[in-house]
Amino acid sequence: xxxxxIFAAGLGERMRPLTDHTPKPLLTVQGKPLIAWHLEKLAxxxxxxxxxxxxxxxxxxxxxxxxxxxxxxxxxxxxxxxTPLETGGGMLNALPLLGPEPFIVVSGDVWTDxxxxxxxxxxxxxxxxxxxxxxxxxxxGDFALxxxxxxxxxxxxxxxxxxxxxxxxxxxxxWHSVIGYDVAANKPARFKIRPLLEAAMKQNAxxxxxxxxxxxxxxxxxxxxxxxxxxREP
Numbered sequence: 001x002x003x004x005x006i007f008a009a010g011l012g013e014r015m016r017p018l019t020d021h022t023p024k025p026l027l028t029v030q031g032k033p034l035i036a037w038h039l040e041k042l043a044x045x046x047x048x049x050x051x052x053x054x055x056x057x058x059x060x061x062x063x064x065x066x067x068x069x070x071x072x073x074x075x076x077x078x079x080x081x082x083t084p085l086e087t088g089g090g091m092l093n094a095l096p097l098l099g100p101e102p103f104i105v106v107s108g109d110v111w112t113d114x115x116x117x118x119x120x121x122x123x124x125x126x127x128x129x130x131x132x133x134x135x136x137x138x139x140x141g142d143f144a145l146x147x148x149x150x151x152x153x154x155x156x157x158x159x160x161x162x163x164x165x166x167x168x169x170x171x172x173x174x175w176h177s178v179i180g181y182d183v184a185a186n187k188p189a190r191f192k193i194r195p196l197l198e199a200a201m202k203q204n205a206x207x208x209x210x211x212x213x214x215x216x217x218x219x220x221x222x223x224x225x226x227x228x229x230x231x232r233e234p
Contacts, residue, residue: 003099004047005091006038007163008108009055009084014219023057024218025108026064029227033064034218038106043071045117047104051076051097055084080188087193088179092172100169107163111227112215119166125205126171127197131159132215143201143208151208153198159208162215174199 008025025035035052042050050073054061058079068075078094085093091105102122112132120128129151134141144155175181178199179191200206218224
C-alpha cells in the first residue's frame, strides 16, 4: 500500500476566523501544520505517493508543503474548484491520480496518535475504517463494530469513524446507483461518502478496528487550542 489520499478541501467554517486566511489542515498543531503529522506518519510506513484534495485557499498547500520531498514523499494536488466536492465526490475526483492498489484515506482535519502501520494493506472487503470512542460533541457515534470486525450502520456499541481508513478502488464502483446522481446535470459529482459505506455494510463488505488512543476532530478553535496546550505527541 504505497498511495494515500488526504482530504483537505473543506471550507473550515466552524474554525473561523482562523480559516479566513489559512486552510484548516495548515493550522499549526504543536509546532507544525496539522497535515504534516499525517504526512510524517504516512512516510514512516512506506507510503511514497500522496494525493491531497484542495479547494479553499488551495494555493497555500503547494506553497507550504511543496512536492513532499522533505518527507520522502511525492505529493500531487487534486483541485476541486471553489466548491468542495464532499468526501465521496472528492475521492472520485482524486481516483485518476491513485494507483490500482488499496489506498489509505486520511481526513486532514483530525489529529491522532494512531499507528498507521496497524491498518490493513488489503481490506477483506471494499473498505476498512479506523473507529474511535464517541466524543462529547458526537455522542451517538457513526457505525457499530461487531465481534467479527464487521461494521454496520445500525447496532449497539456504536463508535465514531475517525476519518482514517483503507479503501479499494472498487468501493466507488456503485456510486452512481447508490447516490442517484444525475451526471448530466451535475458536473463534477458532489456527494458524501456515507451512503456508499452504508450500502457496502449491507453486503458485509466494510471491516473496522477500534483505536483507543488519542484522537481529536480539530473542528473548533477551542479544540485546536486544547491540542496546542497538550504535552503529548503521537
